[in-house]
Amino acid sequence: MIRIDDLAFAHPGGGFRLDIPELEISAGSRTAIVGPSGTGKTTLLNLMSGILVPEAGAIRVEDENIAALSDTARRAFRIRRIGFVFQSFALVEYLTAFENILYPYHITGSLKLDDTVRARARNLAARVGLSDKLGRKPGALSQGEQQRVAICRALVTAPAFVLADEATGNLDPENKTRILDLLFEQVAAEGATLVAVTHDHELLERFDHVIDFAAFRQEPL
Numbered sequence: 001m002i003r004i005d006d007l008a009f010a011h012p013g014g015g016f017r018l019d020i021p022e023l024e025i026s027a028g029s030r031t032a033i034v035g036p037s038g039t040g041k042t043t044l045l046n047l048m049s050g051i052l053v054p055e056a057g058a059i060r061v062e063d064e065n066i067a068a069l070s071d072t073a074r075r076a077f078r079i080r081r082i083g084f085v086f087q088s089f090a091l092v093e094y095l096t097a098f099e100n101i102l103y104p105y106h107i108t109g110s111l112k113l114d115d116t117v118r119a120r121a122r123n124l125a126a127r128v129g130l131s132d133k134l135g136r137k138p139g140a141l142s143q144g145e146q147q148r149v150a151i152c153r154a155l156v157t158a159p160a161f162v163l164a165d166e167a168t169g170n171l172d173p174e175n176k177t178r179i180l181d182l183l184f185e186q187v188a189a190e191g192a193t194l195v196a197v198t199h200d201h202e203l204l205e206r207f208d209h210v211i212d213f214a215a216f217r218q219e220p221l
Helices: 041-049 071-081 097-101 115-127 143-155 173-190 201-206
Strands: 002-010 017-025 030-034 056-061 082-085 161-165 193-197 209-212 217-219
Touching: 002 041, 017 041, 030 041, 030 201, 041 056, 041 082, 041 161, 041 193, 071 082, 082 143, 097 115, 097 143, 115 143, 115 173, 143 161, 143 173, 161 173, 173 193, 173 201
Parallel strands: 030 193, 030 209, 082 161, 161 193
Antiparallel strands: 002 017, 002 056, 017 217
């Protein structure tokens, strides 16, 4: 479960202020977040993952108030428990696609990289049509291929929570369906919770819950 209480956040230098009095996302659910661009949907995912810290309020992921953790503890929690699909992909340019998928295992000692994990990475890559691209670096991949690498990286640790920021935004209809199927199948298999920001309203019927971000107050500073 993810629960937010009395959250307040503002980016340094202005932009907007985000206030969420209360929000709860049930464990194992598939939740979509919709709303106009620039209203803080990505900011909310960053707060849920501990990338950003609120000015006030609590953000409980499982039983952990990640807003109260140190930088090091938040990072460790995120690597172990959260798979994040960044809108910008955030791939490491000097690593191959396969190395990027396995990247979480190289930045922490709490995850063990073994043949089972490598096989899982290859299977995920095959599911999204990347088997013949694993030796290529991001610069040699299309935007859609880079996005699929990022999705495989988010899923390879079998996380308890998957936070996806426009995970299907750069994909053609066939790959969009393929990716959404993969996300839903993987979270179901692991009993994980999926929170996905999307502008594609055609996909909403596939989610258990839809949060309209217009319900929250975003005030210009």
